[in-house]
Amino acid sequence: xxxxxxxxxxxxxxxxxxxxxxxxxxxxxxxxxxxxxxxxxxxxxxxxxxxxxxxxxxxxxxxxxxxxxxxxxxxxxxxxxxxxxxxxxxxxxxxxxxxxxxxxxxxxxxxxxxxxxxxxxxxxxxxxxxxxxxxxxxxxxxxxxxxxxxxxxxxxxxxxxxxxxxxxxxxxxxxxxxxxxxxxxxxxxxxxxxxxxxxxxxxxxxxxxxxxxxxxxxxxxxxxxxxxxxxxxxxxxxxxxxxxxxxxxxxxxxxxxxxxxxxxxxxx
Amino acid sequence: xxxxxxxxxxxxxxxxxxxxxxxxxxxxxxxxxxxxxxxxxxxxxxxxxxxxxxxxxxxxxxxxxxxxxxxxxxxxxxxxxxxxxxxxxxxxxxxxxxxxxxxxxxxxxxxxxxxxxxxxxxxxxxxxxxxxxxxxxxxxxxxxxxxxxxxxxxxxxxxxxxxxxxxxxxxxxxxxxxxxxxxxxxxxxxxxxxxxxxxxxxxxxxxxxxxxxxxxxxxxxxxxxxxxxxxxxxxxxxxxxxx
Numbered sequence: 001x002x003x004x005x006x007x008x009x010x011x012x013x014x015x016x017x018x019x020x021x022x023x024x025x026x027x028x029x030x031x032x033x034x035x036x037x038x039x040x041x042x043x044x045x046x047x048x049x050x051x052x053x054x055x056x057x058x059x060x061x062x063x064x065x066x067x068x069x070x071x072x073x074x075x076x077x078x079x080x081x082x083x084x085x086x087x088x089x090x091x092x093x094x095x096x097x098x099x100x101x102x103x104x105x106x107x108x109x110x111x112x113x114x115x116x117x118x119x120x121x122x123x124x125x126x127x128x129x130x131x132x133x134x135x136x137x138x139x140x141x142x143x144x145x146x147x148x149x150x151x152x153x154x155x156x157x158x159x160x161x162x163x164x165x166x167x168x169x170x171x172x173x174x175x176x177x178x179x180x181x182x183x184x185x186x187x188x189x190x191x192x193x194x195x196x197x198x199x200x201x202x203x204x205x206x207x208x209x210x211x212x213x214x215x216x217x218x219x220x221x222x223x224x225x226x227x228x229x230x231x232x233x234x235x236x237x238x239x240x241x242x243x244x245x246x247x248x249x250x251x252x253x254x255x256x257x258x259x260x261x262x263x264x265x266x267x268x
Numbered sequence: 269x270x271x272x273x274x275x276x277x278x279x280x281x282x283x284x285x286x287x288x289x290x291x292x293x294x295x296x297x298x299x300x301x302x303x304x305x306x307x308x309x310x311x312x313x314x315x316x317x318x319x320x321x322x323x324x325x326x327x328x329x330x331x332x333x334x335x336x337x338x339x340x341x342x343x344x345x346x347x348x349x350x351x352x353x354x355x356x357x358x359x360x361x362x363x364x365x366x367x368x369x370x371x372x373x374x375x376x377x378x379x380x381x382x383x384x385x386x387x388x389x390x391x392x393x394x395x396x397x398x399x400x401x402x403x404x405x406x407x408x409x410x411x412x413x414x415x416x417x418x419x420x421x422x423x424x425x426x427x428x429x430x431x432x433x434x435x436x437x438x439x440x441x442x443x444x445x446x447x448x449x450x451x452x453x454x455x456x457x458x459x460x461x462x463x464x465x466x467x468x469x470x471x472x473x474x475x476x477x478x479x480x481x482x483x484x485x486x487x488x489x490x491x492x493x494x495x496x497x498x499x500x501x502x503x504x505x506x507x508x509x510x511x
Contacts, residue, residue: 165362167349168349169347169349174376252327
């Protein structure tokens with residue numbers, strides 16, 4: 001496999017970092033206000049990626065299913081934290097619904113894509129499962145964060161409408177449905193867009209990585225399609241689960257709209 | 269002997285900085301079937317909140333409610349709101365056309381369930397048969413019934429298939445009232461329904477309410493206009509007390 005691959009040496013990493021630093025400098029000159037955070041984020045991502053690379057390397061070598069599961073759980077917990085930090089204007093106390101959503105989606109990913117489509121041996125093959133889980137979590141985190149932010153925003157905008165519907169005998173579900181549909185649609189848009197443009201406009205990250213690493217481009221294309229299809233389906237599943245878990249938080253147990261819901265003032 | 273509609277120990281405590289602010293405490297209210305009671309009082313005294321509390325829509329309000337001698341708990345939250353219907357001050361029309369707006373309440377599960385059990389239970393006189401229109405099977409009153417109800421409210425100029433966002437403020441208020449009246453609630457809680465109307469149309473709204481009351485609906489009106497002689501009783505809410 002390594003016959004056709006090109007390693008990146010330290011000089012290469014330094015050049016890439018310099019590019020980020022150059023962009024940061026440029027944005028500083030233009031007073032865009034993102035220079036510092038761009039630089040910090042670049043360094044942080046380099047360290048995180050290298051660390052993740054080392055960890056995966058270690059786990060592949062040790063070939064232990066418990067270690068694979070342990071890393072999956074760590075990734076899951078980090079994903080919950082990132083989702084909650086990224087979603088704007090959501091009430092507190094949503095960590096458990098988000099955890100539940102991501103956990104169920106992850107189990108589906110492993111069961112369907114891993115064990116039904118690719119069927120690796122051993123079943124826990126770390127070099128397959130860990131990247132799959134990572135890609136799935138990455139997509140679901142953004143989809144859920146967008147959907148949750150939009151949902152609470154939409155419910156607040158529709159406050160009078162919801163009041164009228166409740167007065168006419170509607171259930172909380174009937175009141176929330178419009179907001180749920182629009183939030184799920186917004187959460188799914190990037191996934192659908194990336195499905196449609198893949199292969200023509202872009203060579204998606206996973207396929208590009210496999211080809212650069214010397215893999216067969218056709219195999220890479222098949223993998224990419226499977227991952228895209230799975231992510232589209234699982235993003236919808238994740239959106240649906242999180243919506244059914246959280247819509248009730250806008251209402252009291254006596255089916256009254258709860259306007260004083262405590263919001264976190266989180267920043268992206 | 270129970271009154272037709274009763275509200276006891278009605279209390280509203282709003283969360284405020286450093287504790288609670290009591291808007292009203294331990295109010296008692298009752299009325300007979302077909303009565304019209306006007307609720308008046310200074311602005312911000314809690315008249316709308318009282319009505320919303322009666323409809324169990326306000327999370328800060330508590331109290332013991334009963335209708336026809338039966339406790340609110342025995343009805344279930346959504347059935348209670350079907351029978352004791354709150355009509356908000358600002359009309360909110362949901363639906364593309366006037367007919368869609370008026371048929372909205374019949375899209376909710378509570379009325380479909382009522383439809384299924386209407387032969388067994390007299391509590392749901394508001395349930396309607398299925399109506400077949402050009403656009404397929406829809407729930408709710410048919411076009412003729414909506415037309416008649418709108419005409420009674422002085423809305424002869426509003427076509428059923430007019431886009432609902434084309435209506436003027438006064439027309440919206442009347443369509444909103446028409447929607448709630450057609451659900452035939454036992455108690456109607458009308459919150460400043462005639463505030464945006466001219467005298468002529470306010471008189472038409474009052475006349476429609478008089479007819480509804482004659483048919484057995486009890487009506488509580490929050491009003492800022494001069495008394496129109498329709499109310500059986502005028503109650504003042506002031507400094508947290510009903511007088």
